[in-house]
Amino acid sequence: MSMVQEDDKRLKYFDFVQAAAIYVIVCFSTLYEYAKENSDPLKPGVQTVQGTVKAVFRCLKLVLVFSLDCAFFR
Numbered sequence: 001m002s003m004v005q006e007d008d009k010r011l012k013y014f015d016f017v018q019a020a021a022i023y024v025i026v027c028f029s030t031l032y033e034y035a036k037e038n039s040d041p042l043k044p045g046v047q048t049v050q051g052t053v054k055a056v057f058r059c060l061k062l063v064l065v066f067s068l069d070c071a072f073f074r
Contacts (some may be wrong), residue, residue, distance in 0.1 A: 020036065021064055 032053065039046050 018064065021035070025060075 036043075036046050036050070
């Protein structure tokens with residue numbers, strides 16, 4: 001297998017990973033918004049968790065962007 005084919009295969013894999021990550025984030029955020037809107041007595045707890053979830057997603061975003069950048073420079 002040539003280097004071009006290997007690079008093409010690796011880029012297709014990262015495209016899949018990126019698309020899957022975006023899909024998971026969209027599904028989770030939709031579910032989270034639904035739960036947030038329907039949790040009147042639990043709003044203080046939901047708001048506390050919201051800060052943690054946002055921090056985790058920021059970290060995941062940084063890791064994903066960094067891994068994709070590293071893949072392009074190999």
